[in-house]
Amino acid sequence: MKLCINSGCKHELDDYQERCPYCGWSQKSFKIDKSDEKRNADLSNTTFDQHTDFSNEAFVPHKERNAFVSIWLYFSIVANVLVSLINFFPKQAWGSNYPDAAIPLSIVSGVFGVINIIAIVMLLNWRKSGFLLLTISSIIGGLLAMLTSSFPVGLLGIVVWYFILQIKKEGKSCWEQLS
Numbered sequence: 001m002k003l004c005i006n007s008g009c010k011h012e013l014d015d016y017q018e019r020c021p022y023c024g025w026s027q028k029s030f031k032i033d034k035s036d037e038k039r040n041a042d043l044s045n046t047t048f049d050q051h052t053d054f055s056n057e058a059f060v061p062h063k064e065r066n067a068f069v070s071i072w073l074y075f076s077i078v079a080n081v082l083v084s085l086i087n088f089f090p091k092q093a094w095g096s097n098y099p100d101a102a103i104p105l106s107i108v109s110g111v112f113g114v115i116n117i118i119a120i121v122m123l124l125n126w127r128k129s130g131f132l133l134l135t136i137s138s139i140i141g142g143l144l145a146m147l148t149s150s151f152p153v154g155l156l157g158i159v160v161w162y163f164i165l166q167i168k169k170e171g172k173s174c175w176e177q178l179s
Contacts, residue, residue, distance in 0.1 A: 002027070063126055063177045066169040076120050084113030105148065112141050123165075128178035134161060 004011045009023040019026055086093040087110030090103060115137045122130025135158050142152030165175040 064169055064172075065174040065177070066167045069164055069167055069174050072164050073120055073124055077117055080113045080116045080120070084110045084117070086110075087113060105144070108144065109141070112137050112144075123178070126178055131161065131165070131178070134158070 001012050002015060004013055004020040004023060004025060005027055006020060006023045006025040009020055009025065011020060011022045013020060013027065017027065087106045090098045090106040116134060119130045119134035119137060122133065124130075138154035138158050141154040145152045145154065162175070165178070166173045
């Protein structure tokens with residue numbers, strides 16, 4: 001038997017248990033290598049200036065986007081949710097006069113709305129693949145619109161999205177920061 005290493009818990013555990021069932025703390029102990037202590041002591045006495053090289057360290061740059069870009073992304077999510085709901089339930093949204101033959105195409109449009117939502121969330125998470133997914137979805141949506149004799153607004157949307165992602169904050173555009 002052993003005690004949980006969490007000072008607030010201190011429940012008795014069997015020797016084979018690696019995690020406390022009461023508090024969830026891992027019971028593994030890690031030995032600190034003396035070379036790590038020496039390296040940390042060396043770092044604590046070091047002053048860093050603008051010429052310090054961090055190329056060998058795991059450095060994650062701070063990313064910020066323009067407020068307008070953030071507002072546009074969140075607005076686009078809300079708009080796509082609403083449009084998808086309308087497209088998934090066209091009879092309830094437009095009334096009983098909605099033609100039955102158009103329901104399958106409406107549902108396909110709803111699916112593309114969900115794909116757009118996923119792509120926009122990917123853009124919020126700084127993924128350039130979100131723009132690629134949005135582009136593919138817009139091209140296919142534009143082709144479907146042309147099949148129904150509508151103007152392919154989705155194709156213009158790609159250009160609008162690209163220019164919105166070019167808006168800069170502190171000299172960096174959102175597009176440059178996507179990975």
